[in-house]
Amino acid sequence: MFSCCRREATALKRGFSLIEVLLAMAIFVLAVTALMGMFQFGGGMEATARAYAELAPSVENLAETIVHDAWLPAPDGTILELRTYKGEPVPDAPGYLYDLDVAPPGEDPSLYWATLRIYRSTPERPAAKLSFLLPRRVPVARRLEQSIP
Numbered sequence: 001m002f003s004c005c006r007r008e009a010t011a012l013k014r015g016f017s018l019i020e021v022l023l024a025m026a027i028f029v030l031a032v033t034a035l036m037g038m039f040q041f042g043g044g045m046e047a048t049a050r051a052y053a054e055l056a057p058s059v060e061n062l063a064e065t066i067v068h069d070a071w072l073p074a075p076d077g078t079i080l081e082l083r084t085y086k087g088e089p090v091p092d093a094p095g096y097l098y099d100l101d102v103a104p105p106g107e108d109p110s111l112y113w114a115t116l117r118i119y120r121s122t123p124e125r126p127a128a129k130l131s132f133l134l135p136r137r138v139p140v141a142r143r144l145e146q147s148i149p
Contacts, residue, residue: 051127055118058092063116063132065091066100070114073138073146082112090118099123102134110136 016024072080085100096118103113114134117126 048127051120055090055093055096055128058090059116059118059128059130061092062090062098063130066114066116067132067134068139068142070100070134071136071138073143077143079136079138087123093118095120096127097123105136112136 066085070083070085072083074080082102085098087097087099090096090098097120098116098118101115101117103115105112112134114132116130116132117123118128118130119126
């Protein structure tokens, strides 16, 4: 008599409990969420790498051009002011614009800290940043170009 009750009791215990199923589903959802997060992170890194590859050929020339043309000379040879660069197109990189932010000089009054922010749609989300020293000078070649009528 007891053996038949035991058989029915073991037959009823087959399968998973509700808690086990919910725990398994939670672990599965967390794993899928983590996997999707890794794909999103990798996609962001890929977009950054693509932007750097598109900008690499032109950024060095752009920085040299800015150093050459940044300061506006007066007719008497002194330096008037810094040219403003806001929303300028990046040469040889269609679709990219740049802004130049210049910080006041530190110990050396002739050296300014310049930050070039290159972006596609909004300056608040730059695709690349480049910082360099911007000397307060007008190159001799540029002075000669302006003095020749």
